[in-house]
Amino acid sequence: MITIDEWKERLESEKCYDLVCEIYDRIEKSKLNAYITLCKDLALKEAEKYDKGQKSGKLAGIPIAIKDCISTKGIRTTCGSKMLENYIPPFDAHVIENLKREGAIIIGKTNMDEFAMGTTTETSYFGVVRNPYDLSRVAGGSSGGSGACLGGDEAVLALGSDTGGSIRCPASFCGVVGLKPTYGLVSRYGLIPYANSLEQIGPMACSVKDLALLLEIIAGKDERDSTNAGREFKFEYCSKKFKVGIVKEMGGNEEVNSRFEEAVEIIKNMGFEVGEVSMPSFKYALAAYYIIATGEASSNLARYDGVRYGFALEELDSWTKYFSKVRSLGFGEEVKRRIMLGTYALSAGYYGKYYLKALKVRTLVKRDFESALAKYDLLISPTMPALPFKIGELADPLTMYKMDVNTVPINLAGIPALSLPAGFIKSLPVGIQIMGNYFEESKILSFAMDLEKVFKEVF
Amino acid sequence: MLTEEDVYKVAELAKIEICEEEAKKFRAEFESIIGYFNLLDEVDVDVEPTFQVLPIKNVFREDIPKKGLSREEALANAKHVENGYFKGPKIVE
Numbered sequence: 001m002i003t004i005d006e007w008k009e010r011l012e013s014e015k016c017y018d019l020v021c022e023i024y025d026r027i028e029k030s031k032l033n034a035y036i037t038l039c040k041d042l043a044l045k046e047a048e049k050y051d052k053g054q055k056s057g058k059l060a061g062i063p064i065a066i067k068d069c070i071s072t073k074g075i076r077t078t079c080g081s082k083m084l085e086n087y088i089p090p091f092d093a094h095v096i097e098n099l100k101r102e103g104a105i106i107i108g109k110t111n112m113d114e115f116a117m118g119t120t121t122e123t124s125y126f127g128v129v130r131n132p133y134d135l136s137r138v139a140g141g142s143s144g145g146s147g148a149c150l151g152g153d154e155a156v157l158a159l160g161s162d163t164g165g166s167i168r169c170p171a172s173f174c175g176v177v178g179l180k181p182t183y184g185l186v187s188r189y190g191l192i193p194y195a196n197s198l199e200q201i202g203p204m205a206c207s208v209k210d211l212a213l214l215l216e217i218i219a220g221k222d223e224r225d226s227t228n229a230g231r232e233f234k235f236e237y238c239s240k241k242f243k244v245g246i247v248k249e250m251g252g253n254e255e256v257n258s259r260f261e262e263a264v265e266i267i268k269n270m271g272f273e274v275g276e277v278s279m280p281s282f283k284y285a286l287a288a289y290y291i292i293a294t295g296e297a298s299s300n301l302a303r304y305d306g307v308r309y310g311f312a313l314e315e316l317d318s319w320t321k322y323f324s325k326v327r328s329l330g331f332g333e334e335v336k337r338r339i340m341l342g343t344y345a346l347s348a349g350y351y352g353k354y355y356l357k358a359l360k361v362r363t364l365v366k367r368d369f370e371s372a373l374a375k376y377d378l379l380i381s382p383t384m385p386a387l388p389f390k391i392g393e394l395a396d397p398l399t400m401y402k403m404d405v406n407t408v409p410i411n412l413a414g415i416p417a418l419s420l421p422a423g424f425i426k427s428l429p430v431g432i433q434i435m436g437n438y439f440e441e442s443k444i445l446s447f448a449m450d451l452e453k454v455f456k457e458v459f
Numbered sequence: 460m461l462t463e464e465d466v467y468k469v470a471e472l473a474k475i476e477i478c479e480e481e482a483k484k485f486r487a488e489f490e491s492i493i494g495y496f497n498l499l500d501e502v503d504v505d506v507e508p509t510f511q512v513l514p515i516k517n518v519f520r521e522d523i524p525k526k527g528l529s530r531e532e533a534l535a536n537a538k539h540v541e542n543g544y545f546k547g548p549k550i551v552e
Contacts, residue, residue, distance in 0.1 A: 090532040184513045197511045223520040229513060287498045298473060307547045309536035316539055320474070322548035328476035336475050337485065340466070341492060343473040357499045359508030366509055398491050414512030 001176065001206035002156045004062055004213070016050040016061045016105075023063055023107060027154045031135055034149040036068050036126045037076045038108035046105045057103030058217060064099060065155035067146050068109040069116055070201060071190035072096055079192050080112040080124040080142075083304050083311045083330035093190020094225070095159060095201050095218040102217050107155050110145025114332045115301065116166055116194045118142050119403050120389060123334040128391055132174055133428055137388040140173030142166040146204050147174035151429075156206070157214050161191060163199040164289055165383075165407025168419035171204055172383035172431025175421045177211045177448070178204040182439050183414030184229030186215075187222030195296035196227070198289075198411040208420070208449045215441060231439065238446045242377035243273045249282040250381030250406040250433075255425050259459075260382045263422050263432050266454055267380075272447075277372040277379065281364035282409055288361035289408035290401055291345050291354045297335075298342030304330065337397060366413045373415075373437045378447055381406050383419040383431035406433060416441050420448045423459020461490045 010019060024040055043063070050061040066072060069079045071089035073096070078084045092100070099106070113123040121129040121144025129144035131137040132151035139148040143160030147170025150158055160167040162180035171178025179202045186201045193199070203214035212235040219233035244267060251257055268274050306312040306326030313329075316322060331339070345354040372379060385406060394400040410417040415438055419431040434451075436444040463482045466489065470477045477485070530543055539546035 087536055090528050090535060183511075184515070223518075226518045227511060227513065227515070229515070284499055284502055287496050290492070291496055291499075302474075305547075307537065307539070307545055312538035316546065316548040319548045319550045323474045324471075324476040327474055331475065336473075336477070336481075337488065339473050339475065340469045340485065341489065344465075344469045344489070344493070345496070347469070347472060354496055354499070356508055357502060359510060360504065360506050361499060361502055362509040363506045364502075364504065366512065396491075397488055398495060401492070412509075 001150060002153055003207045004156060004210045007062060007156050011061055016047040017044060020044060020047040020063060020105060023154060030152060030154060032130050032132060032139070032148045032152050032154070033127050034110055034129055034145040034152065034154055035065070035108040036078055036080070036111050036145070039075050039106060043105050043107055050103070050105070055103040057101060058213065059099065060103030062104050063107045063156050064104045065107050065110045065146055065149045065158040066096070067143050067158070067160050068112055069161055069192045070095060070159060071192065072106065072109065075106070075109060077109060077192070078126070079116070080114045080126060081330070081332065081335070082125045085125070085311065087309055089190070091190065094187035094222045096190065098217050098220070104157070110143070110149055110158065112145055113142035114335050115192070115297070116142040116161060116163055117297070117334050117338050119165070119169055119400055120394060121145065122391065123332055125332060131388050134388065137390055137428070138173065140170035140384070140388065143204065144170050147171055147176055147178070150174060150176040150204060150206055157210060158204040159201060159218070160204050161199055161201050162411065163195050164293060164411050165404045167202045167204060168383050168407050168417060168431070168433060171419040173388040173429060175424070175429030176204055176206055177208055177418065177420055178202065179211055179215060179418040179441070179444070180410060180416060181215060181219065181441060182229070182416045184227055185219050185231060185233060185439065185441070187220070187225040187228045189222055189224040193300045195293040196300065197296060198293060208445055208452050212445045233441060235445055236442045237449065238443060241271050241273065242443065242447055243275070243375070245275050245277040245372055245376035245379045247379050247381045248276055248278045252382040252385040255387060256382045256385060256430060259422055259425055259430050260432060263455070266458060267451070270450065270454060275376065277376065279368040279372065279409070281361060281368045284361045285365050285409040285412060286402065286405050288358035288365070289404070289412055290341070291358035292362065292412070294338045294342030295346050295355050296342070298339045298346060301335070301339055306330065334397070362412045365409050369409070369413045369415055377436070377443055379435040381433045383407065383433040387425060387428045387430060410435060414438065416444060418444050418448055420451060420455070422455055461486055461493065
C-alpha cells in the first residue's frame with residue numbers, strides 16, 4: 001500500500017510520469033479487476049504537467065481512483081451496469097471538480113456492484129473484483145474496485161460511495177481505511193443516485209492521515225445538492241482520551257469477535273475509558289434499511305428509459321413495451337430485484353405497513369444513536385460480521401443483505417463512521433468500525449490515528 | 460403468501476419485462492425477503508417518521524442565470540435523435 005508521503009518522497013527523485021506508468025503497468029498485469037475504465041492518456045498528460053512544474057494543489061501529482069458511479073466529464077461512467085455501458089457524462093461531479101482543483105491525477109474508474117447494489121461487487125456487469133489478499137475471495141462491495149486498487153498498489157487514494165456500508169465493507173475486506181461522512185458533508189452532485197437519503201461519497205486511503213486530507217478536499221458547500229449541509233471540513237487532531245462505547249447489538253462470527261475483543265483490550269490499555277451500550281432499535285434496522293433503500297431505488301431508477309442516455313434498442317416501439325424491454329435487458333438481476341421490492345413496498349396498500357413503518361424505525365435508530373453519543377464520544381464495533389467471502393459463497397439475496405447488519409444503522413441515522421484495519425486473521429484483513437456524532441469526523445479520525453499506530457505494531 | 464401473479468404485477472408497475480423463469484425465482488426470493496420485512500409488524504410506536512436526517516428545510520439559492528449544457532452535449536448520449544431533438548417511443552398506442 002502506498003501512502004501520500006511515500007509517493008511524494010519518490011517524486012523528489014523520480015519523474016511523476018514514470019511513477020504513473022509504473023501504476024498502469026501493475027494494473028495491466030493485475031488479476032484484481034479493480035478498474036472498469038482507465039484514462040491512461042489523460043493521466044500521463046497530467047503527470048507530464050506535474051514534471052514541468054505546472055500542477056499545484058494539495059494533491060498535486062497524486063494518483064486517485066474514482067468509483068464508477070461518480071460522474072467524470074468526458075470519461076465513461078458505467079455505474080457497473082450494462083444500462084450505462086457507453087455513457088459519457090457531460091459534466092464533473094462536485095468532488096471531481098475539487099480533486100482537479102487540487103491537482104490530483106485520475107487513474108481510472110473503479111469496478112462496483114451494479115448501481116452500488118451489493119456487498120461483494122459480484123453484481124457488476126464488468127465481472128467480480130478479487131481480493132488483493134486472496135484471489136479466490138471477494139474484495140467487498142459495493143466500492144470493491146476502490147478498496148482493491150488501494151490494497152493492490154494500483155492507486156494511492158480512492159473515492160467510494162456508501163449507502164449501507166459500501167465504503168466500509170471493502171475497506172475492511174481489503175485492509176484499507178474508509179470513511180462514510182456525515183450525511184450532507186460531501187455534495188452528492190454528480191453521484192449517480194441509488195438511495196438519496198442514505199448515501200454519501202467518501203474517501204478511501206492507505207492511512208488515516210491521507211483519509212483526513214482527502215475528506216477536507218471533497219467536503220464543503222455546494223448549492224447544486226439541496227441536502228448539502230453547507231459546511232467545510234478541517235481536520236483537527238485531538239489527543240483527548242475519549243469515552244468509547246461498544247455497541248452490544250453489533251457483532252460478528254467467532255473469528256471476528258475474538259479480534260474485536262483483542263482490539264478492545266488494546267484500546268483500554270491505551271487509556272481510553274470503554275463501556276457498553278445497547279441499541280434496541282437495531283433489531284429492526286436492517287429490514288427498515290432495505291425497505292427505504294429499495295423504495296428510493298425504485299423511484300430513482302425510473303429515469304432509465306433508454307431515450308435520453310443509456311442502453312437503447314435499435315427500434316423504437318410503443319412506450320410501455322420499449323421502456324419495459326430496455327429495462328429488462330439493461331438491468332442485471334440484483335437491480336431488478338431491488339427495484340421490484342421497492343415498488344412492492346411503496347405500492348398502494350403497503351405504504352403504511354412497510355415504508356412508513358421503516359421511516360419510524362429510522363427515527364428510533366437515530367434516537368438510539370443520539371442517546372448513546374450523549375454518553376460516549378465514540379462507538380465501536382466490528383465493521384463486517386465475517387471475513388472476506390469466497391466468490392459465489394453468498395448466493396441467496398437475503399443472506400447477502402444480512403451481512404450489512406453492522407453498517408446500515410449508520411446510514412439510517414446519517415452519522416459518520418470509519419473502518420480501520422485491525423490486522424489479519426488467517427492472512428485475511430479484518431476491520432473495526434468507529435462511529436461518532438454528526439460532523440464529528442475529527443474525533444473519529446483522531447482516535448483512528450492513535451489506534452492505527454498501535455494496531456500496526458500489535459497485529 | 461406471494462403468488463407469481465403478484466410478481467408479474469409488480470414487474471409491470473416497475474416497467475421491467477420478466478420471463479417465466481425470473482417470475483418463479485423472484486417469487487421465492489421475495490417471499491423470504493418480504494417475510495423478513497414483516498419483522499417490522501412488531502414495532503408498535505407512535506413516532507414521527509424520519510424522511511431525511513438533517514434539520515434543513517426549504518433550501519434556496521439566488522436565481523442567477525447560468526449556462527446549461529449545449530444541445531449537442533445534451534444529445535450526445537442518446538441513440539435516437541432527430542432534428543436536434545430526442546426521439547422517443549410512441550406514447551399513444
